[in-house]
Amino acid sequence: MPEARSVTQVPPSGNIQHVLSVDAMGSDKGAKTIVGGVAKFLRKVPEAHVLLHGPQAKLEKHVQKFGIADRVTIRAADDVVQMSDKPSHALRHGKTTSMWSTIEAVREKEASVAVSCGNTGALMAMSMLRLRKAEGVNRPAIACLWPSRNAAGFNVMLDAGADIRADQDDLLTYALMGASYARNGLEIAHPRVGLLNVGTEEHKGRAELKVAHELIASAAAIGDFEYVGFVEGGDLPSDKVDVIVTDGFTGNVALKTGEGTATLIGELLRASLLGNPLSMIGAFFARGSLGRLRKRIDPRRVNGGVFLGLNQTVIKSHGSADETGVAAALHLAYRLAKIGFSDKLAARVASAASLAQDAAGQVEADRLGQETGK
Secondary structure, eight states: OOOOBSSOOOOTTOOGGGEEEEEOSOOTTOHHHHHHHHHHHHHHOTTOEEEEEEOHHHHHHHHHHHTOGGGEEEEEOOBOOOTTOOHHHHHHHOTTBHHHHHHHHHHTTSOSEEEEOSOHHHHHHHHHHHHOBOTTOSSOEEEEEEEOSSTTSEEEEEOSSSOSOOOHHHHHHHHHHHHHHHHHHSOOSSOEEEEEOSOSSTTOSOHHHHHHHHHHHHHHHHHTOEEEEEEOGGGTTSSSOSEEEOOHHHHHHHHHHHHHHHHHHHHHHHHHHTSSHHHHHHHHHTHHHHHHHHHHHOGGGGOOEEEESBSSEEEEOOTTOOHHHHHHHHHHHHHHHHTTHHHHHHHHHTTHHHHHHHHHHHHHHHHHHHHHHO
16 A cells, blocks of 8 residues: 655646645544545545645554545644634744644645634634735635525525624625625525624614625625625525625524534434334335435535635634545535635635725715705
């Protein structure tokens, strides 16, 4: 069996877009699960190649076991960013960690996308330091895919936890970035964008939400999306919107609640179907339909939050993800890499600041016009 290599090899296609940089550490389930997810991904994508970052000896053992040594380059990095580490500590002491090495490979253009299961705050801080924010972006956001009734099967929600704060200009930028992600990642030509609120009436919500409501509406034509106005929590899985915009605090609570609810439904359904012999017989005959339902609500299928607003693409996988979840994050990373998503997004958000200014100016002009007409 071939040995794992420590020097980057050009992938079979010769295309750097086919190379993913993966942090093998930081998972709740250990490096073996990460390598298993890499193996599951590589079996489906024969042209892909992975740079795997972490302790050399440990990773070589796992890579050999899964038989993917010819598809993986190991980058030795002995230290790990702990989940308890503050972002400031990770920045000061993290240069020898697997997370730093993972991001650095993308910065040096040895790989197209970075993927990590590690500490979210540290990953965002390192990514902003090494990859830099895109022009016109004040606060990057994490975009996640939410299972929905739409034809694409998913809605995009952001921010899912990159920053608990977001003012009206940030929310406008999120709308622009989310629309670009939906357009390029889900192939929705003219995405519908909604702003998450406690109600759909225009008088509801905090002051910054009301201003953001006007800014996003004013920027819709320039940003090439349809603004549907305020949406509520019940609209997250609906087919009335493609992109849901909110702050990171609200988005993260919604995301964790949705994942927990999906897991609970699966457990309750299984317990109910195995409760007695009759229900077990019914479950046997309905196993095809039940399998499709289980797959549809499985949180692992949508594992992977995309950091939007950076000059290059970074994906945060759940720390608790199993091999299937890790493979899902890698498939998302590879899909975005193939379409050159980071370049398309950078081009879209480069004008975010001017769009915000133009929209704000239009809103102020409208107000002045209304006051003059009184």
